[in-house]
Amino acid sequence: MDPAFQRTKILTNHLLQSSLSSHARTPSLSSNACLNYSAPELSENYAFGIKEMRKLIDGHHVEERDWLFGLMRQSKVFNPKVRGGRVFVSPDYNQSMEQQREMTLKRIEYLPERGVFKGWLTEKGEEVEWRKFACFEVLSIFDHSLATTLGVHFFLWGGAIQFFGTMHHHDKWLRDTENYSIKCCFAMTELGHGSNVHGVETVTTYDSNTGEFVINTPCESAQKFDNVRVPKENLLNSVADVSPDGKYLSSIKDPDQRFAAFMAPLTVGRVNIAVSSVYQSKVGLAIAIRYALTRRAFSLKPNEPEVLLLDYPSHQRRLLPFLAKTYAMCFAANYLKMLYVKRTPQSNKTIHIVSSSFKATFTCNNMQILLECREACGGQGLKTENRVGHLKGENDVQSTFEGDNNILMQQVSKALLDEYVAAQKRNKGFMGLGLEHMNKPCPIIPPQLTSTTLRCSQFQMDALCLRERDLLNLFVADVSQCQAKGESKEHAFIMSYQLAEDLGRAFSDRAIFQTFVEAEATLAAGSLKDVLGMLRSLYALICLEDVAFLRYGYLSVDNAATVRREIEKICSELRLHALALVSSFGIPDAFLSPIAFNWIDANSWSSV
């Protein structure tokens, strides 16, 4: 028989499974069972109310956020794409830079048409401030270009007009800014001066003949304006002014205080960046955890199904502590927003310190979280459409803009040092910044730590306060010692940077933890409170893994081992609530990514 014919016959028999091949006992061909996607919604349970949890962590304007999510999801201008049967909205990064800029502009123009920015600059009162924060948190997860353009337009430019302008300036510009009839920007830092903005090299000269200010940057190290003329009436003069005959006038005599007054609008930028970075962490975690609930790898025994990623203790250990941290940051973010909205001249210093601390901490955490989430999604995590990798790349800048995180944390320690000195002078004890625990006797860590103790919020608070207290004492002692040797305070401070770093972290962790405990206390007993309690303990215990606890001896080596084991235990308990906890973020599917849903169908030949 012709070999080709024979071969064809054999193949045909395989396919038709005919019984006429008497000599051949070849098994018939059949396809292997393929890997199937199983939606986590069908197998995981919600032990508590998702809506209630969302309301708790968002804190305010939940319906407003959903409306804005809906506006973006339903508009072609936000580049909707269907993957795996679901709509996702995300910019098209394959476009050229000019096209992407064009699209960002189109998106921004669409939003005021729908009334999103109504009252942002012209309305007074607390509600609009809260509303702005809520909208910004939502917009910031779409795309960094959108968030930054809006931030500069509304908060830097708009804020400058609001805070430094007089009624004449408000009438002239606020409405147009609000409805985007003018497109605004803000230039402050220079090539050679970023953190120390006080040292900028641009010079403004008043030309009394023409009644104009001439703004000029003479140096290459500064690179701002080339003899730009600005009419006098455009000087935003509520804090400082120039008289008609050219004298500089200000009601604030102290130059440092005056400078601080000028930095005020930047605070809202800092607050916005801090709180929106938490939303970005939520996106990363929602994607990574949903993926880990549907992706399997390796069987423990042959012929058994492969194990779900999130069923591995090691995978739980990677993601769930970050989930706890994100929940902690939610409460701290709401606290920070409240501090800002209810600001008074007296609370300005506190706002500056807390916003610096939280901005540095949240953005630093955000980067770690997005990195871990990207890795937890493997190679697919790098695909732009899966969002996590891209979020990390775009938002990396958060660590250095609106305040370099290192500088901000140094400012925090400096402020704590000043507080310490002031409290001693006052002789009335510590007041403010949550330092009141310094007035009480030093907390004691029990030598033997049990599981119950470790989960007790009082113990957790004691441990964090102990670290903060001791480090503050050490830091003050170190600086004083240096000064006693004849060094200046500034020099002593620079030399003590290591203690300053540890102290800054101690303050931040304790301040964040405090907001978590306070939020938890508002809840009635029930499953929601129980799960939140687990998260709170997990957050506290991962703070206790900070190197300072062993370095300065607040915990013994045995204690540290006990803490480590307890963390593992809580992670395995929280595994059951993972889906509920990320669903409570309330981030619509369109703002997550294909990998968080049916990633098999999204990548199938018929879909691509």
Add this chain to the structure above:
Amino acid sequence: MASSVSSQQDQVLVEAHSSARILTLNRPKQLNALSFQMISRLLELFFAYEEDPNVKLVILKGKGRAFCAGGDVAAVVRDTRAGANFFLKEYTLNYLMATYIKPQVSILNGIVMGGGAGASLHGRFRVATENSVFAMPETALGLFPDVGASYFLSRLPGFFGEYVGLTGSRLDGAEMLACGLATHFVPSAKLPMLEAALYEVDSSDLVIISSIIDQYCEQPSLKEQSVYNRLDVIDRCFSQKTVEEILSTLEREVVHQMDGWISATIQTLKKASPTSLKISLRSIREGRLQGVGPCLVREYRIVCHVMRGELSKDFFEGCRAILLDKDRNPKWEPSKLELIADSTVDCYFSKVNIEEWEDLKLPTRSKFNLPPYVIAKL
């Protein structure tokens, strides 16, 4: 009244052709309005067919000139618990259809409204004809677009879903196809041939079924005054945050465009129950961000509150004015949008805080290998 032999079996006719099952809604005098018996029967059949390897395709159609004009709500409006039970079964059926592992083809050759939409639009294939008339008319009745409408309306392009749900506007077959409510358009003359072809298909393969329907398909053109040609105005108005703002935006638009259609839309909204409008808007908006299961659970909560009549009696007044006395002049209470606080609307969305009123418990689907297009709806 009804003949004593009128059993639930007769209200849904069943035919079998090879591996296809053809279900015909059979209450032509009531435009095939879904009675409790019909819903129970459909549930029974759908559950059975799912486990039966001999069934590969389900076809649903209506006897007479309608597909299905809606759920028979007038029958249950008097009895709160019976009403809740009716909706419980109906929404369960909707969920089953939405998550069904076998394809359902609905032949929408006539009126498809309210509950009729719920019994067809969740299936994989929806065949419209030149006789199709779709609407979700609930807001005129003091109810709200239920049967999973908060899912399927919210997935329509732009804010068309809000427009359709709030105004109860009617769409023809071409419009249904254009916006995605229908998957195919087949002229009614070709339906017998289509059905005959489907009887022979002997497969659950979506590609095969789709290509069969494609053979009889046509691409209808939208009428010039079709509401679907005015998506930009619809989006501008119906994307607004509140019903009041939707109305005021429409009122501003009517000044710029000497347009009968916008004034008609305003009139329709003004005649609807203000409570219904607010509930419907919020339901559709929330539904946009949820899967079909949570949508139905939420709708069930709302309908329980509506049935209990503690917050408003508009549903009963609507049924009286439109379905029973037919004076078409309902007296809504509260009568104005401004009189309805957000906190009142909130109440409709919360669980009924009474022992016997449980949340809707949807049948488990985890034992099945759900097809991707079902998974995408969860």
